[in-house]
Every structure is written in structure tokens, then in C-alpha cells.
Amino acid sequence: MSTVAVTDAVKKYDAVAALDGVTMTFRDGEFFGLLGPSGSGKTTLLRAIAGFVTLDRGQVLIDGQDVGGVPVHARNIGMVFQNYALFPHMSVAENVAFGLEVRGRPREDVAQSVKDALAMVRLGGLEQRKPKQLSGGQQQRVALARALVTRPKVLLLDEPLGALDKHLRQEMQVELRRIQRQVGITTIFVTHDQEEALTLSDRIAIFDSGRIIQEGAPMAVYERPVTRFAAGFLGEANFLPGRVTAMETGGLARVALDIGGEALCGLSSGQVGQTVLLALRPEKITLAADGRAGVNAVRGKVLDVVFSGNSTTYRIAVGEQVMVLFRQNLAQGTVAPGTDVVLSWSPDHLVQVTP
Amino acid sequence: MKLGSALLAAHLWLVLAFLYVPIVVMAVFGFNASPLYALPFQFDLVWYRELAGNTKLIDAGIHSVGIAIVNTIIATALGTMAALAFARYQFRGKTVLQLLLFPPVAVPWLVIGTAMLVFFYWIDIKRGLFAILLGHVALSLPYVIVVVGARLATFPRAVEEAAATLGATPWQTFRRVTAPLLAPGVIGGALFAFAVSFDQFVISYFLAPPGVTTLPVEIYGAIRKGFTPEINAISTIIILVSMGALLLTARFYRFGGER
Amino acid sequence: MAVADRRNRGAILALTGPAYLWLTATIFLPLSAMLYCSFLAKSPLVPAPASFTLKHYAAFIDRPVNQQLMLWSLELGAVVTICCLVIGYPAALALAKVIKGRWREAMFLMVVLPFWSNALVRTFSWTMVLRRDGLADQAIHFIAPWAPEFDLLYSYPAVVIGLVHSYLPYMILTCYISLQAIDDSVIEAARSLGARSGALFRRVVFPMSLPGVLAGSALIFVPAVGSFMEPRILGGIKAPTLGMTIEDQFTVTANWPLGAALSFLMLGAVLLICLALYPAARKRMEGL
Numbered sequence: 001m002s003t004v005a006v007t008d009a010v011k012k013y014d015a016v017a018a019l020d021g022v023t024m025t026f027r028d029g030e031f032f033g034l035l036g037p038s039g040s041g042k043t044t045l046l047r048a049i050a051g052f053v054t055l056d057r058g059q060v061l062i063d064g065q066d067v068g069g070v071p072v073h074a075r076n077i078g079m080v081f082q083n084y085a086l087f088p089h090m091s092v093a094e095n096v097a098f099g100l101e102v103r104g105r106p107r108e109d110v111a112q113s114v115k116d117a118l119a120m121v122r123l124g125g126l127e128q129r130k131p132k133q134l135s136g137g138q139q140q141r142v143a144l145a146r147a148l149v150t151r152p153k154v155l156l157l158d159e160p161l162g163a164l165d166k167h168l169r170q171e172m173q174v175e176l177r178r179i180q181r182q183v184g185i186t187t188i189f190v191t192h193d194q195e196e197a198l199t200l201s202d203r204i205a206i207f208d209s210g211r212i213i214q215e216g217a218p219m220a221v222y223e224r225p226v227t228r229f230a231a232g233f234l235g236e237a238n239f240l241p242g243r244v245t246a247m248e249t250g251g252l253a254r255v256a257l258d259i260g261g262e263a264l265c266g267l268s269s270g271q272v273g274q275t276v277l278l279a280l281r282p283e284k285i286t287l288a289a290d291g292r293a294g295v296n297a298v299r300g301k302v303l304d305v306v307f308s309g310n311s312t313t314y315r316i317a318v319g320e321q322v323m324v325l326f327r328q329n330l331a332q333g334t335v336a337p338g339t340d341v342v343l344s345w346s347p348d349h350l351v352q353v354t355p
Numbered sequence: 356m357k358l359g360s361a362l363l364a365a366h367l368w369l370v371l372a373f374l375y376v377p378i379v380v381m382a383v384f385g386f387n388a389s390p391l392y393a394l395p396f397q398f399d400l401v402w403y404r405e406l407a408g409n410t411k412l413i414d415a416g417i418h419s420v421g422i423a424i425v426n427t428i429i430a431t432a433l434g435t436m437a438a439l440a441f442a443r444y445q446f447r448g449k450t451v452l453q454l455l456l457f458p459p460v461a462v463p464w465l466v467i468g469t470a471m472l473v474f475f476y477w478i479d480i481k482r483g484l485f486a487i488l489l490g491h492v493a494l495s496l497p498y499v500i501v502v503v504g505a506r507l508a509t510f511p512r513a514v515e516e517a518a519a520t521l522g523a524t525p526w527q528t529f530r531r532v533t534a535p536l537l538a539p540g541v542i543g544g545a546l547f548a549f550a551v552s553f554d555q556f557v558i559s560y561f562l563a564p565p566g567v568t569t570l571p572v573e574i575y576g577a578i579r580k581g582f583t584p585e586i587n588a589i590s591t592i593i594i595l596v597s598m599g600a601l602l603l604t605a606r607f608y609r610f611g612g613e614r
Numbered sequence: 615m616a617v618a619d620r621r622n623r624g625a626i627l628a629l630t631g632p633a634y635l636w637l638t639a640t641i642f643l644p645l646s647a648m649l650y651c652s653f654l655a656k657s658p659l660v661p662a663p664a665s666f667t668l669k670h671y672a673a674f675i676d677r678p679v680n681q682q683l684m685l686w687s688l689e690l691g692a693v694v695t696i697c698c699l700v701i702g703y704p705a706a707l708a709l710a711k712v713i714k715g716r717w718r719e720a721m722f723l724m725v726v727l728p729f730w731s732n733a734l735v736r737t738f739s740w741t742m743v744l745r746r747d748g749l750a751d752q753a754i755h756f757i758a759p760w761a762p763e764f765d766l767l768y769s770y771p772a773v774v775i776g777l778v779h780s781y782l783p784y785m786i787l788t789c790y791i792s793l794q795a796i797d798d799s800v801i802e803a804a805r806s807l808g809a810r811s812g813a814l815f816r817r818v819v820f821p822m823s824l825p826g827v828l829a830g831s832a833l834i835f836v837p838a839v840g841s842f843m844e845p846r847i848l849g850g851i852k853a854p855t856l857g858m859t860i861e862d863q864f865t866v867t868a869n870w871p872l873g874a875a876l877s878f879l880m881l882g883a884v885l886l887i888c889l890a891l892y893p894a895a896r897k898r899m900e901g902l
Contacts, residue, residue: 050520072519073528079520085513089535098531099521143517150522359811363708367721370705370786374728374779380749381739392747433633440629444622452630459641461833463840465857466648466877467641469864473651473874474644476658493640496633547730554732556843561864571734578738578847587742590735597731605723 002063002153002186003028004049009058011044018044019055020210026154026188031180033197033218034190036207037233042190045207046156049188051075062153078147078185079156083163084139086131092118092142093127099150117149118142120179137168141175148183155180157189161196173199194234198222206230223281227354231279238285238323239353240278244270252347254295259319261298265350277355283326284349287314289335291342296350302339316343378594385587392584402588412589415573418484419553422569426491426552431545433492434499435537438544441500442507456497464494464557472561482564490558495548502547502604506540543607550600553593652874659868670875680859680876684883687856691839691884694777695831701778702785703827707819709786710793722790729783737844740776741767744848768850776844781837785830792826793819821898828895836884856880 004026011019019041026032034042047053049060051072059066067075087095093114100110118124121141131139140160147155160176161169177200180187191197197204198218205215206229214221214230225231228239242255242263253267255276265278293299300318312334314325323343335341384392388399406412441449459467468490475486514536518528556571563572570593577586651658655665674680709722728736743749746765754764766772796819804818820827842857849855856876863873 052516052519072516073522073524075520076522077520079517081513081517083511083513085511085517087514087518087532088511098518098523102518102521102523102527102531146517146521156520360708360712363704363712367705367708367713370701370782371721371724373701374725374782376749377739377743377779378728378736381735381742384742392742394752433636436629437633440626444626446622446626452634455634455637455642458645459637461836462645462881463837463857465840465842465860466881467644469860469870469873469877470644470648471640472864473658473870474647477647489636489640493637496637500633550730554730554734556732556734571732574738575734575843578741582741582745586738590732590738593732594735598727601727601730602723 004154004186004188005059005061005064006045006049007059007061009045009048009060010056011048011053012056017210019048019058022058022210022212024205024212024215026186027203028186029184030202031177031187031200032189033201033204034188034207035192035194035197035204035233037192040207041210042207043158044210046158046188046190049154050077050079050156076150076152077154077156078150078152080140080143080147080158080160082159084131084143086139086142086146088131091128091130092123092134095131095142096146096149099146103150113149114145117145120148120182121145121175136164137172140164140172144176144179148179148185153186155185155187157187159190159192161191162193169196176200198234206233208233224351225279225353228277228279231351231353236282236324237279238282238321240280240321240350242276242278244272244274244276246272257298259298259321259323261293262295263347263350264295265347265352267352277353279351279353280323280345280349282313282324283328284345285323285325286344287316287325287327287335288342288344289339291344293342296347297342297344299340299342302335302337302341305334305337307334316341318343381587382591382594385584385591387584390584392582402584405585406588406592409585412570412573412585415568415570416589418568419570422484422488422491423549423552425488426495427545427549429488430492430495430499430548430552431541434496434544434548435503435541437496438500438503438507441504442510456500459494459497467494468558468561471558475562482562483567486562487559487569490562491552491555494555494558495551498547498551499544502544503537503540506537506543510536539607543604546600546604546607550597550604553600554597648874649878651871652878654871657868657870659870670872671879673872674876674879680856683854683856683859684880686854687839687880688883688887690773690777690841690845690853690855691835693774694781694838695835697774697778698782698785698834699827699831702782702830703789703823706786706789706793706826709790710796725786726783729780729787733780734843736779737776737847740772740779740848744772744775767848768852770849770853773845773849773853776848777838777841780844781834784833785827788830788833789823789826792823792829796822824895824899828899832888835887839884840880 006022006024009019009022010017018039022041022045024045034045036042044053048055049062051067051070055068059068061067062075062077087098090098096114096117097110100113105113114127115124118127121144123138123141123145126134126138126142131142134142140163144160157176161172164172173196189200201218203216204218204221206213206221208229214226221230222234225234225237231237231239240257240259240263242257244253244267245256245262246254247270248254248264251266252264253270255263255265255267255278257263257278263278267276270276291297298318300316300323302314303317303322304315306313307329309329311326311328314327314335316323316325325343383396385402386398386400387394388397388401441453471486471490472482475482475489480486480489514532515528518532519525523531554571555569556575559569559572560575563569568576570589574586574589574593577583652670653666653668655667655669674684705725709718709725713721741748744766745751746763746767748767750766751764754761766775800822801814801818804814809818840857840860842855842861845853845855845858857880860873860876860880863869863876
């Protein structure tokens, strides 16, 4: 299908920079997630690609062509809006046919394409209904069919699943992925839901204050966050500050942790005496009721236990800090609050992040 | 609370009776044979037949309808444009402009009518149908702006953007998406403007020269001379026309075409 | 909503321009012209060079009859407003809280419909009820044939009835909007805290509906003070109002400057009253 590229995009509203120098290339056929808190710039970027926002600086390129001066209706994009924006005065079939009709396609072609599009989103038989007669999930499918039937170069989704309840959302996530793979269209979507970004995307980019903090495959970004923000936004993390005491062979470093105890981990850059911040994901920690503290193992006391069905969350006081730990419920029973425990982890799971 | 609710509901029905009984009585007497409103009631269409021969009233009626139609076209066009500006844009002075819509509604029509009389005299616009039209449009504008504005407030903006992403040029978007969705509100505003003009008395009264009047002004003159059931007949017709227009407005204003 | 910038300014001007030009030419300029006229010594109809005087305003101070008329008119406005409030508020309450569903919309429409139709015709219809041998007279004699003749036409009460009939829907409309906006859960919360109907109304419902009450009052008081058509038809010489005097200046005596001066004096009085009540009103509506 198509590649989309954004180079050095800047967009300011009054003194606030919604986009502060964003560069990104979206590969042909990939499902790319723009993730970040409200106001971080992700929606502004999406709308700049669509053409609703004119950049103060920088370019948007579709298939290598600068589309800066090209109006929205000439960009050949497909877009699904947060509240679907279906035409309330038209039927489902008319909604889906709209894009083809304004391009002047012959009627028989239009009818057939509409039929195929609705079949693809599994909504055959609802052609004559009006949008207000449909459920949220059905409206969303219509919006998707409408956007795809014109075979656009790129598909843009603005928080597409935000209005759906949990079960429906999970169901639609699967559907969305299936359809995207079937059509093979370059898709860029915006979400503030990190779980959704992780499940849907081939690659993601994390936004903060108008900039991309980190981008890459979901697993890579999750396991190897670069900044504290990235680590904290995608899932949960324990942050362990410390000081490098020694550098060992193989790129390993010994770090004296502020909470007490010592960690041995790989550091991207390290000097003796340097203060570092280490991120450790809660699911990577092992909990033992007995055991010895040591390197990559610290002693603590259980504060709080929350049972959540397939896992249990423990809050453990370690030194001055409270650490969080997830444990899959393989065995019966949980460790009671007040118990002294030892937390341990593998050096591979410690990630140095910039604060 | 049941007693309280029942009392309130009864009160409401009484208020409705208060509002409608006089009108119904007036209409009924238009069908009574007696020229002196004497009972017992005898159904007769004599007064409507008299009306048909009353050229003065018929001329006034034609003037009223004509002015109302022209007023509707102008006020709806101007009012819809202004409402669009208010709904789409945020600009300095917007609040002031919106406040300026109050005087035509809140200032007594007596004052507005006489002021127009004075001003038009000075800029050499003679009393007559044109002057009356000028006044009617001014009075209709705030109502059109409010009715259309209310419709615009519920207008889903995102559908216009969606249309653009689907390849529709701005004109295509307007023709196929914006206009159909706006139509109910605009029609509602138009019907309202028609009713306002058709019923308008005070402004017409001051701006009408002798011999060329609108229906309400004629009726007023007739009332001053004395009550005849012919007045009842024409009044019934007027009220049916304006209530009809207003009922249609309600349909378009609240229920719209599809929502 | 787009924030205006240079590109949009043209569109905004093009869209709002025509309407507001029209309003300027037909409302704002005429009002200014009338203000100017009120200071003229001679009526503009008389060909003479313009000379200015305050004598028309002075006439108000000099001649007690004008002051009396002004007071009567203000009093009439107040009476009509209060009647509309007393009659209209419970009706609005019934509409907003008692009637539900489709009935509510239908009844609301029925209440508002007469208001928007011809005021002259409606006033005339009251003559059918109030006059000798009118509906009221016939009905009373039907029930109690020995009762004296009932002829309320050409009297002050008739004018009040006619004006209340004309403007009542205004009050019902504004109060209804205000009452409807009161969240049912607020009322439920008050009840759960122990408030019974009396306290509930006094301390929760009425204060929260105050904006509607005040809006309706303002919208009724001003036109009622300036009314002339209803007083003429229903009151004759028994209920003279300032409005009628002003009307005369423009139709009978052709003393436009005096009419203009009286108009502005009337507007001024009304404005003063509104301004005087505004701070108290504002305070009561804080937080709403």
C-alpha cells in the first residue's frame, strides 16, 4: 500500500507546542500505535497526516510526496473518528457508499463494493438501517467499512475503541487486526490505553509533551524502556535509584541500591560513582518466604495483598520504598501481610532509564 | 406528595383552559348567526361569506401574506448565516453581538415602532409595505438565529470532517451532508419568521399609511369601530394560520428529519 | 469550534454582516434617531430649522398627569408580572416535575403556542368573554340567574387579565427551562437528608429556579409597562397608560418629540428598576 513519513513536525497553539519536532516513518502495511497521555500530541499528529492540522514547520509525506498543500479530500486517506461520525440522515449502505459516490464511481460498482465492504466487517443484512438504530460496536464497523471501501492509501484511527465496553473492545481489537491484515493497509491509530497499543500494534511510539519519547516493537519498548516516563506509562514499574560501585567485565556493573542491597546489571553507560535509575517490572520479581538477601535479592515485609483472579499483586516495604510485585497464581494461597520475604530478580530484567 | 402533584397537574389544566377558552369562544361566535352575539347558538357561515366580499380585509390579507413570505425569505437567509457564524467560530465581540439580539425582543414594540417611524421619515422612506417589511425582518431575525442556532448546537461537526476524509470537496460536503442536516432547523426558523411577521401588529400599525395596511391593523381598526362577528371570522382564520405555522415549526425544531 | 484568525475573519464578517447591518438600520439607528428627536423643539413634521430643548423631558416633571401615568404603567407592569409569576410558576412546576413523557412535550407545546400567535386576536377574544352578554356573563347567569349583570370590559381588571393572558406563557417557558435543569438527584439528596416538601421547595427548588423566574419577570415587565393595544381594547378610558399617551403623540397629535421623550423616560424608568434589582438578583443566583 503506502508509506507515510513525518519530518520535524512542529505545531504550536499560542505558546503551547502540541508537536515539538516529531519525525517518524510509518512502513507500508504496518499497524502503528501512537500512545500517550491526553494533550501529548498524538492526536495532533494524526490530524496533521489527515490534513485537518497545518504544521507550522515540517512535512508530511505520503508515498514520498509532500502533501502539505493538499486538502483533506484529495489525500485519499481513510479515517475512523472517535464517535464514528456516521451520517445520521443516511442509511448504513448510503454511508458506506458515500466515498465512492463523491468520486463518481458507476452505480453498479458502488453497490457491489458496499456489499463486499459490509461483508468484510461482518455486517451484511443491515444495509437499510439508520445509524441510531445500531449498537456502538455495529456503528464502529460501519465507520470502518466506510473508510476502507475507497481503498485509501492509509487508514487513520482516532481512539477507535474508546467508546466501547471492555468485552466489546477486546472483540473489536481482534476484528480490527484481522481486517487490517486482510486488507494490508498502512494503519496509524491513536490511543491512550497502553494495553490496547500493545495488543494491536506492530510498532508503537510513546508521546509526551509533543515529542516521541520512544518507538519500536511493543515488546522491545516494554522490556527495554528508555525513560522513566516510558517505563511508567507502558505498564507498571518499580524504580530503584542507586550508585555504581564497580564496573565488571562483560558490561556488567555493580550498583549500590538506595533501598539497601546490591544489584548486578548491564548498564548502557556506566562510570563508578554515577547515580543511576533502574526500572524493574513487577512480574519479573520472584517472591520467597525464606531465602537470603544478596546480589539482586533484597529483604522486605509484605504490606498488602490483592487477589485478582489469575494473578496476585503484592506491595512490599523494602527499606524506605514500596515495591510492587505481580505473581501468577500457580499455587494455592497467598503470602500473608506482615510476612518477611525476600525479593529476587535476574540481572537481565533491570533496565537503566533516564529520569 | 401525591396530593401536591395532583393539585399541580390540575392547576396546569386550568392554565391551559385559561389560555384557550377565550380563543375557542371567539372562534365559535364567528359561526353564530346572530350579529349581536346573542344565544342560543345557530350555526351559520354568513360571516365568512361577508368576509369574502370585504375587499378591504382581503387586500390587507394579501399584504400580510405577501410581506410574511418575503420576510421569511430574507430573515431566514440572514439569520441562518449569522447562526452559522456563531456556531462555527469563536471571535472577539461574539458575546456583544449575541447580546444585541435582545433589544428587538425585549424593548417594547411600541418604542421600536415609533422609533422606526421617526427614523424612516428622516431618511425619506415613506410609510408603506416596504417600511413594514424592514421592520418585520428586524423582529424576525433574533428568533431565526435562536432556532437555527439551537439546531446547529446539536450538529455533529465530525461528520463534515468524515466527509472530507472520504474525498468530498467542500461543496460536496455542504450539499450532501451539511445542508440535509441543517434543513430541519432552517425550515423551523423560516416558519417562525412567517408567524412573527404574519401576526405582527404594533410595528405595522405605526408604519402603515392610510389605505395600505396588514390584516392585524385592519382588524384593530374594525375593533375600534365596534364588534361584529365578521371580526371573529377573520380572527379565527388568522389564528389558525399562525398556529398551523408554529406547530410545523415545532415539528421541525424538536424532532427534525431524522433525529 | 474554530478560533478566529485572519482567514476566518472574512467569513465571519460575510456571515454576520448582513443581519447586523439590517438590525442597525432598523433598530439601533432608529432608537438613536428617536433619542435625538426627543430633544427637538418642534416636531420634525413641521418644516423649521432644528432647535433643541429639554422641554419635553421637563413636561414630565412639570405635569403631574404624566408622572401619574408613569406610575400607573409601572404599577400595571408589576401587577401583571406578579400575576404571571403566581399563576405561571406552579404550571411550570407541574410541567417540569409532574407530567412525564410524551404528555410533557405536547402540553408544553400547547402552553407556548398561543403566545406566538396573534396578540391582537387573543386580546379581542377576551372581549368575547368579559363583555356584557359575553361568555362569563352567560355562564354566571346559567348557574345563578339572579346574579347582577357581569360586564368587566373597559376596566382595569380586564386589562390585567388580557395582559396576563398575553404574557403568561413567557413566564411558564422560562421557569420551565430553569426547573427542568434541576437534576432529580439533587431533589432526592435533599429528601434523603430529611427535607419535607415545604422546605424542599423553599430551600432547594425555588432558589435553583430563580434565573428562570427573573428572566421571565424581566421579559414580561418591560413590554407590559409599554403596552397600549390591550389597554385600549380592554380598558378604554378606564385604564390609561403611558403607552397609550405615547401612541397618541405619534398618531393623533403628531408631537413626535414629546412621544420620543416619554418613550425614553419610560425605558429609563424600567432600566432603573432592573438595575436596582440586579445586584440582589446576582447575589441570589451565585453558583447557579
